[in-house]
Amino acid sequence: MGLFRILTEKPWLHSPQTPEGLTFEESQISGSPQKTALLFFMGVVFAVFGLFITAYFIRMELDDWRPMPESTLLWINTLVLFLASVVLQLTYNALNSDRANFVKLGLLAGALLTAAFVAGQYTVWQQMNGQGYLINSNPANAFFYVLTGIHALHLLGGLWVWTRAGIRVWTGTNPEKERLAVELCALYWHFLLLVWLVVFALLSYT
Amino acid sequence: MTTYIPIADRDEELHDHPHSFITKWVFSQDHKVIAIQYGCTSIFVGLIALVLSGLMRLQLGYPDSFAFIDPADYYQFVTMHGMIMVVYLLTALFLGGFGNYLIPLQLGARDMVFPFLNMLSYWFFFISVLILLASFLVSGGPTGAGWTLYPPQAILRGTPGHDMGITLMLASLAVFIVAFTMGGLNYVTTVLQARTHGMTLMRMPLSIWGIFVATILGLFAFPALFVSAVMMVFDKIVGTSFFMPAILSLGEAVDHKGGSPILFQHLFWFFGHPEVYIVALPAFGLVSDVISTHARKNIFGYRMMVWAIVAIGALSFIVWAHHMYVSGMNPYFGFFFAFTTLVIAVPTAIKVYNWVLTLWQGNIRLTVPMLFAMGFIFTFVHGGLTGIFLGNVTIDLPLSDTYFVIAHFHMVMGVSPVLVLFASLYHWFPKMSGKMFNQTMAKVHFWGTFLGTYAIYLPMHYLGFLGVPRRYYSYGTTDFIPDSAQTLNANITNAAIFVGIIQMLFIINMVWSVFKGKKADPNPWEATTLEWQTPENPPGHGNWGSKLPVVYRWAYEYSVPGVKADFVPQTIPPEEVEMEEGAGPYIYRGEEEHA
Numbered sequence: 130m131g132l133f134r135i136l137t138e139k140p141w142l143h144s145p146q147t148p149e150g151l152t153f154e155e156s157q158i159s160g161s162p163q164k165t166a167l168l169f170f171m172g173v174v175f176a177v178f179g180l181f182i183t184a185y186f187i188r189m190e191l192d193d194w195r196p197m198p199e200s201t202l203l204w205i206n207t208l209v210l211f212l213a214s215v216v217l218q219l220t221y222n223a224l225n226s227d228r229a230n231f232v233k234l235g236l237l238a239g240a241l242l243t244a245a246f247v248a249g250q251y252t253v254w255q256q257m258n259g260q261g262y263l264i265n266s267n268p269a270n271a272f273f274y275v276l277t278g279i280h281a282l283h284l285l286g287g288l289w290v291w292t293r294a295g296i297r298v299w300t301g302t303n304p305e306k307e308r309l310a311v312e313l314c315a316l317y318w319h320f321l322l323l324v325w326l327v328v329f330a331l332l333s334y335t
Numbered sequence: 336m337t338t339y340i341p342i343a344d345r346d347e348e349l350h351d352h353p354h355s356f357i358t359k360w361v362f363s364q365d366h367k368v369i370a371i372q373y374g375c376t377s378i379f380v381g382l383i384a385l386v387l388s389g390l391m392r393l394q395l396g397y398p399d400s401f402a403f404i405d406p407a408d409y410y411q412f413v414t415m416h417g418m419i420m421v422v423y424l425l426t427a428l429f430l431g432g433f434g435n436y437l438i439p440l441q442l443g444a445r446d447m448v449f450p451f452l453n454m455l456s457y458w459f460f461f462i463s464v465l466i467l468l469a470s471f472l473v474s475g476g477p478t479g480a481g482w483t484l485y486p487p488q489a490i491l492r493g494t495p496g497h498d499m500g501i502t503l504m505l506a507s508l509a510v511f512i513v514a515f516t517m518g519g520l521n522y523v524t525t526v527l528q529a530r531t532h533g534m535t536l537m538r539m540p541l542s543i544w545g546i547f548v549a550t551i552l553g554l555f556a557f558p559a560l561f562v563s564a565v566m567m568v569f570d571k572i573v574g575t576s577f578f579m580p581a582i583l584s585l586g587e588a589v590d591h592k593g594g595s596p597i598l599f600q601h602l603f604w605f606f607g608h609p610e611v612y613i614v615a616l617p618a619f620g621l622v623s624d625v626i627s628t629h630a631r632k633n634i635f636g637y638r639m640m641v642w643a644i645v646a647i648g649a650l651s652f653i654v655w656a657h658h659m660y661v662s663g664m665n666p667y668f669g670f671f672f673a674f675t676t677l678v679i680a681v682p683t684a685i686k687v688y689n690w691v692l693t694l695w696q697g698n699i700r701l702t703v704p705m706l707f708a709m710g711f712i713f714t715f716v717h718g719g720l721t722g723i724f725l726g727n728v729t730i731d732l733p734l735s736d737t738y739f740v741i742a743h744f745h746m747v748m749g750v751s752p753v754l755v756l757f758a759s760l761y762h763w764f765p766k767m768s769g770k771m772f773n774q775t776m777a778k779v780h781f782w783g784t785f786l787g788t789y790a791i792y793l794p795m796h797y798l799g800f801l802g803v804p805r806r807y808y809s810y811g812t813t814d815f816i817p818d819s820a821q822t823l824n825a826n827i828t829n830a831a832i833f834v835g836i837i838q839m840l841f842i843i844n845m846v847w848s849v850f851k852g853k854k855a856d857p858n859p860w861e862a863t864t865l866e867w868q869t870p871e872n873p874p875g876h877g878n879w880g881s882k883l884p885v886v887y888r889w890a891y892e893y894s895v896p897g898v899k900a901d902f903v904p905q906t907i908p909p910e911e912v913e914m915e916e917g918a919g920p921y922i923y924r925g926e927e928e929h930a
Contacts, residue, residue, distance in 0.1 A: 187601075
């Protein structure tokens with residue numbers, strides 16, 4: 130039912146939605162709470178990064194802005210995170226086609242790739258620090274550290290979702306919930322990959 | 336009846352019932368207990384903020400009489416009063432308190448969809464309060480930067496609490512935002528996914544609509560405060576220059592250069608304005624239900640009320656810069672923001688008309704909640720009208736730094752939401768505690784609060800017109816401020832102290848009634864909504880006993896012609912509605928027209 134139809138319903142009339150007119154299945158609310166909550170959470174994360182990026186553009190206009198040098202390692206990290214996202218998607222696909230042996234492997238590989246990404250980001254930090262690009266020496270540097278840091282924290286937070294999915298998969302008692310957990314896990318990783326691509330593009334081209 | 340298993344009754348949704356004191360009252364996952372925890376904590380810090388405002392008023396009314404209030408203290412009182420009232424009292428009590436209590440009960444759910452997350456939300460809120468209160472104890476005291484925390488002054492030497500105070504303030508806000516996000520995700524998801532059989536979105540009571548839309552606003556507006564708090568912490572601790580310009584502080588150049596204080600203002604108000612509606616929308620919703628119930632009349636223009644809530648929520652994101660007219664901006668920006676600000680008055684006015692039209696020819700019962708609700712209509716209209724003054728750039732510029740603004744925002748988002756809070760607390764107290772409060776004491780509390788707050792804020796408008804500036808510790812002798820202004824200030828202080836003290840009646844009444852009050856009827860106000868139809872009073876764990884309620888109609892079926900009682904609860908099937916003799920069978924309003 131469209132939003133417009135919902136909002137124009139006249140609840141004081143004898144409407145077709147009275148319970149006796151509907152079977153239980155028809156009156157069920159579709160979708161899972163977990164997925165709804167995750168979608169809203171991704172909206173919140175989107176707002177956080179959107180505001181940081183807006184602040185970035187405003188601050189960039191001021192004349193003390195000196196862009197950071199590019200780092201090759203960031204490209205490699207991007208590839209690693211992309212692989213993590215792909216692997217988790219494949220895991221979800223495998224779960225749907227009953228290739229159970231790949232599922233555990235895929236989940237583990239996803240986590241390892243994510244850990245590699247975070248370690249890679251940390252290495253970039255070390256390199257930049259070593260070359261004298263300190264967080265407080267220029268606003269461009271400050272934004273670089275804050276944006277990459279906040280992004281990495283969100284990925285690490287994702288490990289909580291991942292752990293839940295892992296518990297579901299390893300105990301394997303409820304296939305429906307298992308599928309949902311892995312699906313949400315993959316969804317969150319795709320989202321953070323997308324956020325990273327935007328942040329990376331921003332850092333590289335400005 | 337159909338033989339279905341209600342959503343909440345299936346598989347793991349059957350909650351474990353808590354047994355020990357710790358799991359029942361401390362680390363509880365029951366939304367009702369969490370609501371009460373949120374409520375008590377926020378009222379406790381609210382009382383601290385009330386005392387702070389009393390101290391401020393003592394200084395303003397009787398300058399140079401209180402040696403223990405120096406200018407630094409005064410600014411700390413101002414800051415902490417504002418921040419606590421807006422964030423830790425109003426936001427926490429409306430959404431953490433009433434949101435938690437009413438969402439599952441009014442929608443016919445057994446609990447929030449993520450009870451554990453809900454518990455975490457409260458404990459994060461609790462930690463944020465502890466961090467906030469800790470700032471009173473550190474050296475240098477809490478921050479005195481004003482509740483807007485504008486840089487550069489917020490972190491420069493010379494501002495009270497520039498050392499630990501501001502850091503703790505920002506940390507506390509960050510933790511609060513985490514708490515709010517956990518709670519908020521729960522509220523939104525519960526509204527969307529856990530409504531009982533027959534509860535369509537447009538059958539939800541307006542309380543839920545207000546809380547629902549306010550929660551969405553909060554989820555997307557608090558990130559702006561979070562982002563600005565993070566960047567300010569970096570400026571303060573690491574020495575970055577997000578917001579901090581090159582500046583001389585006490586004769587020395589600071590380490591920062593090039594930052595933009597205006598950037599902070601934009602981020603802050605991008606949160607700050609929706610925040611006004613995060614507080615106001617739940618108040619709009621709750622007061623609608625209180626008015627309809629006690630006027631024994633269906634709410635006038637239900638759909639319009641819902642649309643207005645949604646429209647106000649959407650508009651609230653594009654008006655923020657009206658707080659920044661005096662910061663200077665492109666005149667076209669000023670024009671845009673003045674326009675959107677005035678546009679938001681339209682849905683707001685629709686709501687006010689609808690409340691008044693609900694009262695029109697209603698069978699008004701002047702109960703305590705109704706008194707507070709009607710008081711709210713007065714204060715909200717007053718505060719709203721002065722908002723139309725201030726929304727215009729040219730009028731705002733001379734008035735912005737005067738007491739006119741203090742009067743405006745206290746009327747519209749201080750007194751008004753607080754009156755709704757009292758209306759709601761008195762309205763739902765019999766459900767929350769199972770006891771009835773003392774009516775006489777509550778009526779004295781109402782009249783004292785209502786008339787007392789007018790005695791405080793009405794004269795402030797005149798002070799504002801005189802040009803008496805706000806934020807001043809004392810005025811000394813100033814040409815344009817006549818002596819009579821000081822007399823007025825002293826009387827405002829007297830009224831403020833009176834109003835502060837009379838709030839003790841509320842506290843005493845609530846505490847006394849919980850233990851010694853008369854047992855309340857399960858539905859003392861004869862209301863239609865689900866929470867009044869629970870099998871136990873107060874509702875037990877799981878709310879509904881063995882079977883979830885089924886909803887047959889909207890929440891406003893009052894005084895239906897031909898029906899014996901003057902209200903029809905949402906849960907009564909049409910065939911069980913008792914009719915007066917000679918009246919035909921029960922039909923829904925407008926069914927003829929529909930057919």
